[in-house]
Amino acid sequence: MTRFDPRGRVNRVLLVGVSEYDLTQPPHGVPGDLPAVKHNLNRLRDALLRGRVFGEHEITVARSPSRDDFDHALRRTAAEAEGLLFLYFSGHGAIPSAGDELFLQMRNASVVAGGHAVFPGAEMFSTALTVLAAGPAERIVVVLDCCFAGNAAWIWETFRDKRRVLLLMSVQANHRIDAGDATTPTPFTGELVQLLEQDEESTLQDLADRLRERMTAAGHKTVRGEPWEPQSRAEPGEDVLLSGRSAASVRLPMSDSGPWPSGERPASGERQGGGDRQGGGDRGGWGAG
Template sequence: MTGHDPRGQANRALLVGVSEYDLTEPPYGVPGDLPAVRHNLNRLRDALRRGRVFREREITVCRSPDQVDFGRALRTAADEAEGVLLLYFAGHGAIPSAGDELFLQMRNASVVAGGHAVFPGAEMFTTVLTVLAASGARRIVVVLDCCFAGNAAWIWETFRDKRRVLLLMSVQANHRIDAGDPRTPTPFTDELVALLDNGDEEVWFRGLADAVRARMTGDGHRTVRGDPWEPQSRTEPEEDVLLAGASGGGAGGRFPWQRGDAGTGRTPDAGALGEERG
């Protein structure tokens, strides 16, 4: 296992959450605002601070940026990172009918449907990966909490410079997910933060990915179409990276924890995190 501990290096975390959209009405609007995403950013920022891999000045929170502001923030984080570079995105995701690209929809996003749907104001995941791969960071972590997040897996698999990139996706390909209660974080990020805040043990990417999948499936979460909600991950064999340190006194292992008790799934309460057009 090639586990990279980036503590003490120049690390960067860019947390992007689009909770408000300029255009939400038909025929060109996205499905709606996502108030739950506001809570995602606060909770994740605090969890990363407590994990002590990222210093406070190394965490940038980007709230409902437009496409230009997102691109600027992404390039800045990529240029500055030397240890680990973390990109987190929560908001609407969209795919064309072929499902061969994932569009991360920023505040100024709109949708032009048709035989070849286009998504103005959205960033292609291929472009995001290209910018990230230009960074000098030793490891790059991408976390996507949006509809169709799993469609990023194919893009990662065909990306030439993927060795340093570790990808965590909130749901399997071609699935829409519900944003949950607007008063709380989205279901996936709620579980993610709870696991990152496990102060007794170090939290490594692979263990985190396994644990969040176990919690989501064990609690009976379902996608919009009613299938089991199964977060996905992609890494090169043997790659891993530390995302949160132990608070002291813990075993310091690679976080093999999985919860055995199965609860009930969260009842859908707000808009889904994306749409498919094409």
Template sequence: MNDSIELENSYAVIIGTSEYASLPQLPAVANNVERLRELLLDDYLCGIPSANCAVVHNPTDNSQMLDPVRDAAAKAKDTLFVYFAGHGQIHSTGNQFYLTLVGSDGISMYKSTAYNYLREELKQSRAKRCIVILDCCYSGRALGEMGGNDSIARLANSAAVTGTYLIASAAENSTSLAKPGEKYTVFTGELIDIIQGGIPGGPSMLTMETIFSHVRTSLQEKNLPIPERRDGRLSSEILLFRNRAVNDPPGDIRYGAIPGYEEGALFGSRRELHEAKIHRPLQAGICGTAERGGAESVVVSGGYRDDKDYGNLIFYTGHGGRDPNTGKQVRDQSLEDPGNAALVENIMSGLPVRVVRGARGNPEFAPMAGYSYDGLYFVTDYWTQPSTDGPIVFQFLLEKASRSRQHLEKDIATQSSHGRIIRKNIGRYADTRNAITIKRLYNYSCQVCDERLEIAGGPRIVSVVYIRKLELPHRGSDTKENMLCLCPNHCELFNYGAIIIDDGYKVINQSDGEVVGDLTVKHQIDLANIRYHREHYRLGSRDSSS
């Protein structure tokens, strides 16, 4: 039972209008009402007493809709929960919002209930906290649609009550909120899924903000209208439902393909992906952490504007810094973000990630609806760049694993005008003729630390790397002016941007900004390449939220 609220002093009113004399019918609303009542009464999930939960189905006048609200508002001393689903209307000559009754016709506003009447009842309540959820639109549409042309923010602002946590479902343009044949309306269906299924890896109690965040992310990835919420002088950390998934055993770390699922397998929801172990998080786009071995899977769903999907190559934007309401990048991303650090770990380990595409992604490769599992990809490179919106983002290069050889490393050989280029391993190239010249010039010593590593018998260990890499999107030149001779340690640090070089050839440790030392220079180095490397591995701020 929920012990975070005083259940005997908490009340709920669930209102749903599914049958109309003139407006299109909304049969899914009846299912919404029934299931939400069951979840609120569920002794494990919430446990509100049955006598404290009123259901108003198909009200025909103001009294039928509002009397139960007035009664609950007067009795509630702890938490008051009010839900409405049905058609909604905005007055054509003003901003006043209306909840529809059975006899509402979409023209005569006096046949509907002004939301201001409901607001006044909520204002009179002595409850410590009030939660209002509105799953409705502004005007009904034919063929089972619930839609409107006004911004959802207008609804949220119109309905806001000081001291109330309010969630308003979106109904913009021509997007349907009540799909014919579906059991629940789209918004409430997502809400029910989170409440009854829980959030794997989440806390024992779910805040309304956590629930809202997961619902919003799911709708956003499905290219559906995004809900909004208003927190009127009330903490968003309202604990109402217990997390049913909290006792689930932690998911096994699984890299590579999941037995039983071929490329192209389709999934209707994030929860289906979770249950199949293709992508375990219900919200996060990156599954895994550096500490646990790197990322297991990623979702490419168009959530970040800087993503670029070319099929076998994906420029995947890291996590963090995005405004969840607008989708705009408002802060720099950071490698302190667990998801970003996990993808860097994949570069070093060579472990592939499972790629899942969502319907909002590039339509050439994304599924028409839901999600598709599209196989294994290697994370072969990363860099930083200004986002479309300005702040710095991380970009990770994902390369499709060969269908014939899905090994942890791929040897790729190509031809260039200067001779044979061999890809030694992921992220490192060497032109054999120029590389030998550079190695001999520095006597097989590192240009950063001047160390020369030798194995018994004479072989010397040193790497020649490109300052500006050859592959997309860098397109560096295959010349000695674009090469450095480095020991294995500094080779890796340079490749991953942990060290950069300034125009005076000083080597800088990015983790603390300290100068490591001077770069030994015996050949001409193109400073434009040094600047390119420095800019493309410039770390963002520490703030990685959102």
């Protein structure tokens, strides 16, 4: 087992959470806003900082970015990381009928349904992965908390430079998931944060194994009523340290007031989103639900 230890290197984290959407009404809107995602960003940032692998200056939080803002933040982060590059996305996810691509829907996302639906305002996961891999980072970790997150596995498996990339997905392919209560993080990220907050070292593979156990023990189900099973992908023997030691004494206050770095926008006036829906032959769902 090769465990990459990013401590002491130039690392970068980009936490992307889309809790607010510009268009949520039929016929072209996404299923609704996602208030729980706002909590995801606050709690995950706090947990990563207290894990003592990443410094505060290494973490960028992008709140409900447009696709252009996301692209800008992604390219900047990828160019700066030399050790570990960590990308987290929580928001609506959508897939075409073939299920061979995953669309990460940003604030200005919309859906044009049909036999070959298109998703304006969304970033193809294959494009995001290519941008990440174009940078100098030694290892890349991607965590996806969205509907259909598991569909990213096929993209990873066919990716030419996948040795550097480790992938953690909130749910198995072709499944929608519930965003949970508007006052708490989403179910998957909530469990992830609790694991990161434990006073012990945590690697990605260890987190993936324990997440599956915890989601099963809690009885979480996908929208279609099947067991909710987080997925992971990495080359055999590859692993990455994500938390060195959680220090309970270091409780960094989180604030929703600015200033916000480029690519961030504070989410305000959020409301509980509606249910998922399908359009034509293509599917969209909450992405963190």
